[in-house]
Amino acid sequence: MTEMLRDKVRKISQHLRPNTRLVNYYWQRTRRNKLAVSGLAFIIFLVVLAIIGPSFTLDPTAVNFEKKNMPPVGFTIEQSLYSIETDESTTKEISGTWEHPLGTDSKGRDMLAMIVSGARVSLLVGLIATGIAIILGTIIGVLSAYLGGWVDNALMRFTDIMMTFPFFLLLVLIIFIFGPSLAFIVLAIGLTGWTGTARLIRSESLSLRTREFIVAAKALGASDNRVIFRHLIPNVMSLIIVMATLSIPGVILAEAALSFIGLGDPTVPSWGIILEAGQHSLNTAWWVAVEPGVMLFLTVLAFNFLGDGLRDAFDPKSNI
Amino acid sequence: MLNHNLLQIKNLKKYYPVTAGFFSRHIGDIKAVDGVTFDISEREIIGLVGESGCGKSTLGRTIPRLEEPTSGEILYKGTDVTRLDNKELRELRREIQIIFQDPDASLDPRMTAGDSICEPLIIHKIGTERERIDRIAELMEQVGLESGQANLYPHEFSGGQKQRIGIARALAMNPKLIIADEPVSALDVSIQAQILNLMMDIQERFGLAYLLIAHDLSVIRHMAQRVTIMYLGKIVELANNKDLFENPLHPYTEALLSAVPSFKQKDKARILLHGDVPSPLNPPPGCHFHPRCHRVIPICKQEEPELAEIAEGHFVACHLYNQTNQSE
Amino acid sequence: MDNIILKVSNLKTYFFTGRGIVKAVDGVDFELRRGECLCLVGESGCGKTVTALSILRLFDSPPGKIVDGQISYDGLNLTKCSSKQLRQIRGKDIAIVFQEAQSALNPVLTIGDQIIEQIKNHLPLDDSKARHRAITLLSEMGIPSAERVMSYYPHQLSGGMKQRVLIAISLSCDPQILIADEPTTAVDVTIKAQILDIFRELKASRQMSTIFITHDLAVVAEIGDRAVVMYGGKDVETASVSEIIGNPKHPYTSGLIECLPGASNSTGRLVSIPGTTPNPTEMPQGCAFHPRCPKAMKICSQKEPPETTISKEHKVSCHLYPC
Numbered sequence: 001m002t003e004m005l006r007d008k009v010r011k012i013s014q015h016l017r018p019n020t021r022l023v024n025y026y027w028q029r030t031r032r033n034k035l036a037v038s039g040l041a042f043i044i045f046l047v048v049l050a051i052i053g054p055s056f057t058l059d060p061t062a063v064n065f066e067k068k069n070m071p072p073v074g075f076t077i078e079q080s081l082y083s084i085e086t087d088e089s090t091t092k093e094i095s096g097t098w099e100h101p102l103g104t105d106s107k108g109r110d111m112l113a114m115i116v117s118g119a120r121v122s123l124l125v126g127l128i129a130t131g132i133a134i135i136l137g138t139i140i141g142v143l144s145a146y147l148g149g150w151v152d153n154a155l156m157r158f159t160d161i162m163m164t165f166p167f168f169l170l171l172v173l174i175i176f177i178f179g180p181s182l183a184f185i186v187l188a189i190g191l192t193g194w195t196g197t198a199r200l201i202r203s204e205s206l207s208l209r210t211r212e213f214i215v216a217a218k219a220l221g222a223s224d225n226r227v228i229f230r231h232l233i234p235n236v237m238s239l240i241i242v243m244a245t246l247s248i249p250g251v252i253l254a255e256a257a258l259s260f261i262g263l264g265d266p267t268v269p270s271w272g273i274i275l276e277a278g279q280h281s282l283n284t285a286w287w288v289a290v291e292p293g294v295m296l297f298l299t300v301l302a303f304n305f306l307g308d309g310l311r312d313a314f315d316p317k318s319n320i
Numbered sequence: 321m322l323n324h325n326l327l328q329i330k331n332l333k334k335y336y337p338v339t340a341g342f343f344s345r346h347i348g349d350i351k352a353v354d355g356v357t358f359d360i361s362e363r364e365i366i367g368l369v370g371e372s373g374c375g376k377s378t379l380g381r382t383i384p385r386l387e388e389p390t391s392g393e394i395l396y397k398g399t400d401v402t403r404l405d406n407k408e409l410r411e412l413r414r415e416i417q418i419i420f421q422d423p424d425a426s427l428d429p430r431m432t433a434g435d436s437i438c439e440p441l442i443i444h445k446i447g448t449e450r451e452r453i454d455r456i457a458e459l460m461e462q463v464g465l466e467s468g469q470a471n472l473y474p475h476e477f478s479g480g481q482k483q484r485i486g487i488a489r490a491l492a493m494n495p496k497l498i499i500a501d502e503p504v505s506a507l508d509v510s511i512q513a514q515i516l517n518l519m520m521d522i523q524e525r526f527g528l529a530y531l532l533i534a535h536d537l538s539v540i541r542h543m544a545q546r547v548t549i550m551y552l553g554k555i556v557e558l559a560n561n562k563d564l565f566e567n568p569l570h571p572y573t574e575a576l577l578s579a580v581p582s583f584k585q586k587d588k589a590r591i592l593l594h595g596d597v598p599s600p601l602n603p604p605p606g607c608h609f610h611p612r613c614h615r616v617i618p619i620c621k622q623e624e625p626e627l628a629e630i631a632e633g634h635f636v637a638c639h640l641y642n643q644t645n646q647s648e
Numbered sequence: 649m650d651n652i653i654l655k656v657s658n659l660k661t662y663f664f665t666g667r668g669i670v671k672a673v674d675g676v677d678f679e680l681r682r683g684e685c686l687c688l689v690g691e692s693g694c695g696k697t698v699t700a701l702s703i704l705r706l707f708d709s710p711p712g713k714i715v716d717g718q719i720s721y722d723g724l725n726l727t728k729c730s731s732k733q734l735r736q737i738r739g740k741d742i743a744i745v746f747q748e749a750q751s752a753l754n755p756v757l758t759i760g761d762q763i764i765e766q767i768k769n770h771l772p773l774d775d776s777k778a779r780h781r782a783i784t785l786l787s788e789m790g791i792p793s794a795e796r797v798m799s800y801y802p803h804q805l806s807g808g809m810k811q812r813v814l815i816a817i818s819l820s821c822d823p824q825i826l827i828a829d830e831p832t833t834a835v836d837v838t839i840k841a842q843i844l845d846i847f848r849e850l851k852a853s854r855q856m857s858t859i860f861i862t863h864d865l866a867v868v869a870e871i872g873d874r875a876v877v878m879y880g881g882k883d884v885e886t887a888s889v890s891e892i893i894g895n896p897k898h899p900y901t902s903g904l905i906e907c908l909p910g911a912s913n914s915t916g917r918l919v920s921i922p923g924t925t926p927n928p929t930e931m932p933q934g935c936a937f938h939p940r941c942p943k944a945m946k947i948c949s950q951k952e953p954p955e956t957t958i959s960k961e962h963k964v965s966c967h968l969y970p971c
């Protein structure tokens with residue numbers, strides 16, 4: 001039994017495996033889009049940062065009140081200290097040092113370490129939650145399109161109902177009930193974010209279903225199973241990749257937003273959490289809010305550029 | 321000799337129900353194929369001609385049950401195709417194959433040429449891996465491609481080459497009947513000639529029968545031994561190639577033949593048909609062609625004419641030739 | 649030369665894409681005379697459509713660009729004139745009818761709206777006069793109950809009717825030149841005959857000068873006065889239609905004629921031209937046709953053939969006919 005299953009999985013993954021020459025062809029087309037390439041470069045940088053970064057940085061959770069609110073390297077600010085004993089405010093000039101190149105926050109934690117750890121969190125959330133959403137959306141979309149009839153009706157009405165729930169409030173509700181752990185956040189985002197994908201995959205599958213090569217496969221005697229896995233899904237793959245790439249920024253922002261309103265996982269320093277802390281000290285320590293904000297902005301931009309570039313590269317009608 | 325028993329179609333109908341309204345009331349049918357009867361012999365090339373909406377493509381897809389027939393019989397070598405179960409149908413698919421019109425759309429863009437050609441072998445579990453590779457090479461050479469190109473993707477081939485891949489794929493199972501649905505209309509003229517030659521070569525070599533569906537009468541004239549003309553789901557004339565082109569009987573056939581531009585008869589008198597093909601949802605009463613017919617007589621508006629054999633092997637569905645009418 | 653209404657000289661339109669430079673039109677010369685039907689003949693990729701688009705500069709401007717050549721019309725050089733001048737010419741003096749009637753009509757406007765819009769764009773007519781003109785045109789095109797059709801949407805019409813509506817729109821401002829891009833290619837045989845009939849009528853009643861683009865030599869024989877055969881972005885042979893069909897000089901022209909199924913009376917193998925049309929980014933050296941030419945000589949792969957005048961009306965670019 002498990003032998004059969006393993007065989008089946010192997011066969012399916014064989015067909016879904018990207019063929020090197022096709023990948024090369026699409027890569028050539030993507031390469032010509034400078035924005036997409038710069039997006040990709042940033043993402044690679046981020047991934048590397050997330051993987052090996054934490055080994056090179058300080059401990060992001062190490063609290064050190066002596067060094068609190070230090071600015072980044074190259075900046076000098078005036079900090080005023082109020083002493084209860086003397087009832088005086090003295091101002092002191094503090095400059096950034098290379099020990100904390102991006103400064104520290106109000107508890108003296110190293111910003112660089114926190115940003116790097118935040119990168120790891122954001123990417124993990126982005127990839128896993130998107131993965132869940134895409135797989136769910138694809139299964140529902142393809143089944144709906146291929147089987148048609150009442151199955152299609154039922155699945156699509158279910159999708160409609162899911163879509164009518166305000167996505168964000170649903171998230172808030174889930175987190176509120178189950179507690180703010182990162183695992184729940186990822187699961188919640190994945191289980192609520194598949195609807196758009198399902199719709200798009202369904203409509204693409206519907207139009208593919210009547211394409212002649214699908215009819216040709218049936219004319220050769222292919223079973224429904226074979227048509228779905230060998231022909232339909234590989235041809236929807238490019239849409240899946242584009243959807244995934246363009247969904248990731250939304251997911252990352254969703255996690256950041258949740259953290260910003262206080263529903264994030266406080267034990268894991270993500271960009272949203274840092275932002276939340278930083279919003280209170282915009283006057284005195286602007287970098288605490290600005291740095292994660294800039295990182296979020298660049299990350300979202302990078303994924304969007306890459307996603308757009310991929311979409312153009314996969315579209316046979318665009319003249320690249 | 322023509323023994324007319326490879327494929328026999330009897331009163332085949334394919335209707336598409338049309339529903340309207342909130343409760344999906346059945347308000348009528350699109351009668352795509354409306355009672356078609358003819359047969360094909362082994363090694364015969366029979367041409368099926370008509371304009372858009374006449375049902376020729378639907379007929380081509382209904383024969384191997386890619387569309388389920390609404391009623392009628394399809395007898396392949398004596399067995400009724402309409403009654404086969406899935407397993408037997410799959411066996412049948414080895415013997416009846418299809419070549420499609422658009423070479424771009426009929427190949428899976430994510431499969432290499434070799435993959436596409438060998439797919440029928442995989443589906444029907446024929447041959448070992450080694451044997452399949454040999455068969456792919458053999459087929460590619462038979463259709464005029466280099467076996468080294470088996471690893472290329474469809475977008476790396478030209479239109480004519482893609483059509484050759486489609487033909488190789490259809491040949492993989494050694495079929496007896498190939499339904500060619502407008503096989504050359506999407507190709508350039510110089511490539512059309514190459515593909516038509518190829519089709520004739522393999523027909524001779526492998527003893528195939530063709531149901532050649534086309535709207536280009538010069539292609540049909542060149543290749544088909546017998547020709548069927550369809551209009552709005554019905555056969556209006558069926559005859560040998562020579563008889564049809566030299567002595568067309570049905571007014572629609574006459575109009576079709578005179579409409580073909582040719583450089584031999586530059587200023588010939590042309591029979592121009594008025595208007596357009598009516599909708600298959602609401603065909604005119606009586607003979608469906610009567611509103612556009614240049615030889616219409618009163619009975620045409622009332623009764624549908626039956627397909628009758630007027631001369632040997634020459635069938636027409638037209639009141640002008642209906643013996644009983646003429647004698648009245 | 650009062651007779652020549654449009655003259656194209658050494659037109660070169662290139663497309664600068666990421667894959668390389670596509671030399672869609674690479675040195676095309678021809679003239680259109682008043683009242684004649686000139687056919688541009690060739691297969692896909694030969695540049696005939698881009699030539700037509702270049703006359704009115706209707707291609708996408710990056711990546712396309714007219715890099716050389718002149719198009720003389722009414723004292724203007726259309727390759728260099730301003731956009732404003734060009735816009736006044738489009739539709740009014742030179743009109744173009746496209747191949748896919750489906751996509752050339754706006755699906756959310758009625759037929760009447762579309763014709764009237766075109767009329768009022770160029771002619772100073774008020775609403776009722778414009779409407780009257782539109783209805784007259786539709787009837788001229790053989791569209792029954794023209795007044796009712798004015799309020800129809802494109803999807804309510806059949807393919808043949810849509811094509812006729814397109815032709816009516818193009819004629820609405822009485823253009824001097826009509827460019828028709830494969831108007832009979834995507835339609836059924838009987839509709840094809842109707843449309844060809846319309847063009848013949850136009851020539852007879854309005855002395856319309858037409859550039860008719862097609863790949864179908866039989867259509868050329870029916871309706872053309874002169875023909876320009878194109879291959880690989882160049883014009884390879886220009887002559888009257890009877891000369892082209894009866895006395896073709898260029899091997900490609902004779903190849904095209906011979907490979908038509910209706911050409912020879914025998915059944916059996918058709919004559920065909922081996923190979924495929926060249927990839928526009930990788931044109932062969934020398935004569936673009938030489939890899940497929942049954943009469944290719946050594947010089948054909950080295951030098952481009954010069955244009956030779958065989959007779960007053962007959963020009964050919966082939967090394968078989970040196971100047």
